[in-house]
Amino acid sequence: MAFGRFDGGIGLRAVFAAMLALASTFAAAPATFAYIGPSYLRSEGVAGDARPADFAGWVRAESNYWTQRPELQEIRGIRDNKNDLLFTGPQAPAQGPNMLAISISKASPSLEPLMALCRSGNTIPAMTYAESSELARHPQEHGPAPRDVPAFYQYALRQVQLACPVVPGAPEQAFAIHFAAIDWLNYRPQPAPRPITAAPALTWPGHTSGARRTFAISWFAAAVDASLGQCPRMNTKPSEADYYALLPRDAAARERAQRGAGGGIGPDLMAFRGPDRMHVTLMPGIVSDPGNVAPHSAAAPGFDLDLRDGIDNQLFTVEGCVEGLRRRGFLPMIFNEGRAVGRPTALLEVSGIDDPQNDDEVFVTFLYSTDPLRRSPAKTVLGDYTFRVAADPAFTQDFARFRGRIVNGVLTTEPAEKLHVHEVTAIETTIWKPRLRIQFLPDGRMKGLIGGYLDWRRRFTWQVFRASDYENTIGMQAPALYNALKRAADGLADPLTGELNGISAAFDIEGVPAFTPNEGTAQ
């Protein structure tokens, strides 16, 4: 595993400018954040197999989106520092007529009755639909929902007609639910995101005896950098052939001719390559799995999270051969560029050090500061700067502390409940059951690994944050990654269903020496 210093040649301003340009491009294009996860549909005469008590007998859907051509939502954090402490309600329209798209697993026993209903062509007087308020939320928000927000929004859809284009080989079936009217049953549309607050996760400073070392995190990204020799080939973005694949031949020919002079299919259109031009980054199961190229490797960086069968880093097998997710790829680069300007700066404090080589008990505290990292003209993150620990609840809610020990200079911690890593312009990463292994380097820096589990659906949402533009930029196909993540899931079992919601992962972490204000001693 390489720990070489990142030396990206693109300045942050240029990168943000590029992102801004991309956002502008998308302003006129249909795209939205993905709702990947369970939602529930109730229809008279269709018996569902949903397990949650509140939705017993309902039909479970795997993903959804609202409207025929979903509107763009903004990326927060490009122009200004984003505010995580907001709560945005659902994307459902306030009134009809409109459309809801859902995907149903082809393994669902409800599929056949629903297909029969669809094929009948009958207008259904009413259906009830429920979606998670957390999954429907703007994905860059973070913090507890207001008390009046239900766990699931429920809607009555009236005068419904279904469309159900079939794609043989697709793992999920798409349904377009056209409704004449919609009633919000347990929540009211809000004119704007609602401000919220959050409680600090812990008290800082905590452990005060012994020595203390603080590091400013200069690099954080998934440890998925398989060597090129381990990838038989790299994954690729969707092609024009993929776009036309599900169109009837004559329609495809007409569109090809129409677009011939226009330069082909841009990323704004490419996402609508599902059946009936449905959106495949929002409902990635509705087309055939193109297949994800995985690294051929018997080893990967990480932890033995479950204490059996060696290293658990299934994310490595999914993302290892995706160019834009590797260490020098677009996403790690853009997120670490953002980190470098302190929006925010993550700090890692090791306290209670009695012996830097062998110590039975030390504490690792993960903190945030809004003071920026400083970099050299060559973009190297510089050490030795002082960072004030943030008091903003947007960040204090995510302070985390680990108990650890140092053996022969290597610090390893016990697992904590979760670690939430803030980002500037992106969906943020929550690592469940996280643990750290870090090493102090002779030049004062630190490097290490964080291991744990990710919600694989959330990870997919992260990967398609900008819909098909990310497919293009990162070099992957959303349906391939979706299916690969689902197959590789190996943790966070649902206590009710046993379904695996988590994927094991490891993250490289690097830091430069830093200080927090030390009012009582040196000054």
Add this chain to the structure above:
Amino acid sequence: MMAKIKSGRAFWLASAAAGLIGLAVIAPVEDVTAKSTAAPSVAAAPPGFRRLNEAQYIRSVEQIFGPAIKVPGRFDPPLREQGLLAIGDATVTVSASGIEQYELRAREIAAQAMAGGKVSVPCSPAAGAFDAACAGQVLGRFGRLLYRRPLANTELSAVVAIAANAADVNHSFAKGLEAGLSRLLMSPNFIFRVERSVADPRAPGGYRLEDHALASRISFLLWDSSPDEAMLDAAARGDLRVPAKLQRQVDRMLASPRYEQGVRSFFFDMFGYEQFRGLAKDQAIYPKFNSELARDAQEQTLRTIVDLLVTNRGDYRDLFSTRKTFINRGLGALYKVPVSAAGVDGWAPYTFPVDQPRGGILSLAGFLMLDPTHEGRSSPTIRGKTVRELLLCQPVPQPPPNVNFALVQDVTNPLYKTARQRLTVHQENPACAGCHALTDPIGLSLENYDAVGNFRTHENDAKIDATGTFEGKPYTGLTGLSQRLRESPEVPACVVQRAFEYGVGRPAAGGDADWLEFAVGQFASDRFRFSALMRRIATSPALAAAAPPGPVTTALSYDKHRRNR
């Protein structure tokens, strides 16, 4: 004196001449200067003609018209002569483009002053009318502040006439006043400190500085800015020739917040801080260096000085040992120490812990990085030369021509890993050895600090030998050198000499020696309190001493005098 102005602009010269003539009409006042002082006299030098530097110009404008005034344009560069910019100010001229800049600047300042209500006008002439008496009142008041003396009647009449003409053309009394102010601002009587000597009745055949010129000397010494109205009033009353009244004025100025700026300006000059402008280091070697850090380094030392010498009325010699300073985020990173929360956004007081290799201003980046001649390495020779010249007032000769520096500059030579090794070989050249013997023992003891001030123990993996000798006494490292300097009588003697030279605007001459030695003794008896030194200089006849205007004669320099003793 006017021969120094190379521009051919007729107005400018005429205006300057009018100013000089105008001085002669100031009514003499009774001379009651005390004769009781036991101080020796100084060499009487011709009165000076000193160009305001950029900071003095801006500060004077802000003081007279208010801090919101923006002063535009470029200024001619300063000139350092014989250790001080203040001496260079007395030898520089104004370039042709510089005069254009002064003109442009004068117009813009005058326009801002009038538009911004900075000029109170005690009359309201009817539209199209010009009230000459009112204009004379306004322009006379501001002319006095700008020229640092009252305007002669002929000067005031000329400026009022200009205002009248402009008011007529523009159909605006305010525009007329603006033109008058602009003319005052571009006068050499503002841009230069035009000094004049007058016969001294106490000493038949002797001369002294005219009262307003003395007021300016004191004001620029203590505030680095023009005298305020109270000081000009005191000069007009003849108070500056009455020791008790002079003392009161000086004490008032020392108690003013402007005095801090005066102290900053003096040490800015004494320590050569104009070299910070454009200071460059190789950022591939010193990645934390940038122009902001350079500004911070300068600021840190100046804050340290003001805090010790002004706020805490400390011993000047403690500048070489104090661990108390001020710090901000960038410097904290350079020194590898945490700063307080206040220091992350700005400046905060800081005391270096005893386990840190920092103490005294020599250990601060403001000294360690200030070498414009070496971007990629430290130079013990330059550092030693700096200590000799700036702190000890001991000039070091320039290197002879055709010296081969290749060996010294090659930091990659595996045979000579440290600066000490490289300089030892270099000194085998007898032409070099003499001067390097003066500089290198000092500079080599500072080699634990690289070219921007990072602490280091090794150079090219070789352990640094930071031993040195000073005045025959051995020591180790910067702390040892600082202790030696703190104990050295040359250090307070040098600051006394520089403060005197700064005040009078000329290098100390042999004829000043007795007075300087007397002043050094007083400095010691004042327990090396810098403000006491400034008070003594400001109130001393030495600052007011002047020869009749005439050709400049060559005098034996004080440095040479000291060396000949």
